[in-house]
Amino acid sequence: MNRFPRLLPAYTHRLSNGLGVIVHPIPIADSVTVDVWVRTGGRHEPPEWLGLSHFLEHMVFKGSERLAPGELDWAVEGRGGVTNAATGQDYTHYYITVAAADLADTLPYLAEVVLRAGIPDPEFERERQVVLEEIRRAADNPDYTAYQLLMQTAYGxxxxxRPVLGTPESLMQLTPEVMRAYHRAWYRPESMTVVVTGGIDPERALALVEEQFGSSAAGPAPVSPPIPPQPRPQGILRRESDHARLEQARLKLAWPTVGIDDWQQACGLEMLASVLGDGRTSRLVHLLREQRGWVRAIGCSSLVLKEGGLFCIGAQLEPKDVARVEATILHEIEKLQQDGIGQAELDRTRRMLIHEFLFSAESPSQLAGIYGYYETLGGVQRIQEYLELVQSFTPAQIRELAQQYLSLEAYVVTVLKPTALDPAMASELQLACR
Incomplete structure (x- = not known):
């Protein structure tokens, strides 16, 4: 195995069938997390199969020819462990956390269902209803709706x-045969990484992974459907909607940026996001929430995906304040573009980001997620590069990024507002409250 240097002392290895393995021992830990990452998610689906990756994530837990539905959960949770999974646009991953002494007994169950998911017909129909209910619950969530409104507007x-969950219409078109074919195409060792973190000897961990995953045969690389380039707004692209369960409006401003292959720019944009909206002393939080009280909450993030990023500022506020808050955000961006930031502000941002990163890597499960995410999107070396780049940026570079990416004449803005009551209903509500 190769030792990954410096801050995060992981060992990396590649099996003969192409499977990537990352092992990070934590001698003082009593638990072990195994996280299996697959390089497929929402962006790999044809439009008519929308939601397939997430639906498959559910079906993996329904066993194989050798395991009945629920046996993985029984084997892990019956020993006090945890099983879970998640699907994104660029990945799907499955993980277990167990006592270190139970790893050898539980890993075979995880490998079996991930590599050889049976996708039984009766379970398929039952689980389809579960996923449809998940879609209905998500639609009732204002924050989910606001996020999807932004993504649909920004990415076209x-x-x-497109929503990772899919739609009721797309879910109803899926069949077990389609899902089995998708599983065979993507759930191959050369498209996967297994991360093991916690109280385990590295050589022992590698031997267990080799035993359970090494016999899976490699195959031809799957072909993704053609993907159009990330769109760039021409002028200000505005979209508004409403939501019955909303009490305060959700305002989001966004600018297309870079994908993970342009890692230096991506790291600088994360620093810029922290300057604007990370913590009480950041510019927008301090001005709009602490000083003026125009927003209930405000924050800034730089989303980095495989094929294109999005710099986003989001606020929760009263509908009457949307226009002035949007104008103030743009004014603060303009001030940053013109005047830049000071060294003290940059140093604060640098400390916050490094500490946030270190605090997010304290447990075996957190570490496994970090390793798997970075390796799946761009390579695990991005972790060390991130920590070094955050230390290297200058105030002038942050100002240049604001000038380059945060155009005041071309951006996306979405507003989700509470559904207005018609006059008759409002009168009835007032009478009922007297």
Missing amino acids: EHPYG
Whole structure:
């Protein structure tokens, strides 16, 4: 195995069938997390199969020819462990956390269902109803709706603009045969990485992974459907909607940026996001929430995906304040573009980001997620590069990024507002409250 240097002392290895393995021992830990990452998610689906990756995530837990539905959960949770999974646009991953002494007994169950998911017909129909209910619950969530409104507006026909959960219409078109074919195409060792973190000897961990995953045969690389380039707004692209369960409006401003292959720019944009909206002393939080009280909450993030990023500022506020808050955000961006930031502000941002990263890597499960995410999107070396780049940026570079990416004449803005009551209903509500 190769030792990954410096801050995060992981060992990396590649099995003969192409499977990537990352092992990070934590001698003082009593638990072990195994996280299996697959390089397929929402963006790899044809439009008519929308939601397939997430639906398959559910079906993996329904066993194989050798395991009945629920046996993985029984084997892990019956020993006090945890099983879970998640699907994104660029990945799907499955993980277990167990006592270190139970790893050898539980890993075979995880490998079996991930590599050889049976996708039984009766379970398929039952689980379809579960996923449809998940879609209905998500639609009732204002924050989910606001996020999807932004992504659809910002990405247009690009797959990143589509919901990972799919739609009721697309879910009803899926069949077990389609899902089995998708599983065979993508769940191959050369498209997967297994991460093991916690109280385990590295050589022992590698031997267990080799035993359970090494016999899986490699195959031809799957072919993704053609993906259009990430769109760039021409002028200000505005979209508004409403939501019955909303009490305060959700305002989001966004600018297309870079994908993970342009890692230096991506790291600088994360620093810029922290300057604007990370913590009480950041510019927008301090001005709009602490000083003026125009927003209930405000924050800034730089989303980095495989094929294109999005710099986003989001606020929760009263509908009457949307226009002035949007104008103030743009004014603060303009001030940053003109005047830049000071060294003290940059140093604060640098400390916050490094500490946030270190705090997010304290447990075996957190570490496994970090390793798997970075390796799946761009390579695990991005972790060390991130920590070094955050230390290297200058105030002038942050100002240049704001000038380059945060155009005041071309951006996306979405507003989700509470559904207005018609006059008759409002009168009835007032009478009922007297």
